[in-house]
Amino acid sequence: DAGITQSPRYKITETGRQVTLMCHQTWSHSYMFWYRQDLGHGLRLIYYSAAADITDKGEVPDGYVVSRSKTENFPLTLESATRSQTSVYFCASSELGQGGTDTQYFGPGTRLTVL
Amino acid sequence: QQQVKQSPQSLIVQKGGISIINCAYENTAFDYFPWYQQFPGKGPALLIAIRPDVSEKKEGRFTISFNKSAKQFSLHIMDSQPGDSATYFCAASTSGGSYIPTFGRGTSLIVHP
Numbered sequence: 001d002a003g004i005t006q007s008p009r010y011k012i013t014e015t016g017r018q019v020t021l022m023c024h025q026t027w028s029h030s031y032m033f034w035y036r037q038d039l040g041h042g043l044r045l046i047y048y049s050a051a052a053d054i055t056d057k058g059e060v061p062d063g064y065v066v067s068r069s070k071t072e073n074f075p076l077t078l079e080s081a082t083r084s085q086t087s088v089y090f091c092a093s094s095e096l097g098q099g100g101t102d103t104q105y106f107g108p109g110t111r112l113t114v115l
Numbered sequence: 116q117q118q119v120k121q122s123p124q125s126l127i128v129q130k131g132g133i134s135i136i137n138c139a140y141e142n143t144a145f146d147y148f149p150w151y152q153q154f155p156g157k158g159p160a161l162l163i164a165i166r167p168d169v170s171e172k173k174e175g176r177f178t179i180s181f182n183k184s185a186k187q188f189s190l191h192i193m194d195s196q197p198g199d200s201a202t203y204f205c206a207a208s209t210s211g212g213s214y215i216p217t218f219g220r221g222t223s224l225i226v227h228p
Contacts, residue, residue: 031214042121042204042220043159058215090158096214102147104216106158 003027006091006107013081014115021076021110023091031094032074033104034058034066036087043090049074081114088112118142119207121219128226134192136222138205141186145207149216150179150190153202162203163190195226 004025013019025032034046045058047066055066063085065077078085091107120139128134138148149164165172165179165188172179178191192199202223208216 040124040220043218045215048215092158094214096208102208102210102214102216103149103161103164104151104159106151106160108158109156 004091004093004105004107006089006110008110009108010111012113012115015082016080019078019081019112021078021089021091021112023074023076023107025072025074025091025093025105027093027095027105028071029093029095029105030071031096032068033092033094034064034074034076035090035092036060036085037090037109038087046076046089078112081112083114086112086114118217119205119219121205121222123222124220125223126225128195128224130195130197130226130228132195132226134190134195134199134224134226136190136203136205136224137187138189138207138219139185139187140207140217142207142209142217143186144209145217146210147208147216148179148181148188149206150177151204151206151218153204153221155201159202159204192224195224197226197228200224200226 007022033048035043044060049055049068052071089110092104094104150162151159152162153159176193181188202221204221205219206216
């Protein structure tokens with residue numbers, strides 16, 4: 001199926017554990033993003049990637065690690081989960097700056113609970 | 116520093132009424148202003164967008180009004196319907212810069228039948 005998918009959709013983990021959230025897009029968009037959504041804070045950018053092997057920090061990168069070895073995948077890893085990382089995580093992709101269309105396409109989200 | 120300020124945080128409107136959500140920005144280099152709509156349990160999706168060369172853009176019941184001098188833009192939902200109940204995010208980005216959008220904090224809209 002074309003589009004952007006995230007897995008798992010729901011995850012419960014414990015403090016201190018490592019957890020990886022997966023994101024896959026089929027459009028071959030250059031840009032990919034990770035956001036977290038928390039009540040009262042809206043969407044906050046964690047990391048983004050302009051192309052394979054190019055990543056950069058967003059507004060709230062601490063405690064997260066990303067990689068992008070292939071254009072279509074952009075996994076987000078919490079190396080040692082903390083309760084403050086309980087949130088809903090959204091992956092997005094875009095072809096920013098191409099033909100004037102800067103639309104971001106969001107995945108369905110992963111609800112992560114850290115106990 | 117919050118570069119895009121969105122208000123109100125929540126909004127309750129009766130069916131058939133007009134919903135108005137406002138956003139203000141500080142960076143004069145912003146030149147793309149989209150609005151995203153998010154239903155519960157879903158990811159945000161582009162609703163409508165405007166560039167500063169026009170002051171208004173209308174798509175069905177949804178209208179963006181843009182005031183460049185005041186550095187403000189707003190979303191108007193005419194004849195609001197219960198199906199419009201969602202969270203709305205404004206955003207802004209620069210075509211000549213990093214292209215990375217800055218989002219407002221969102222407005223939770225409830226339309227009562």
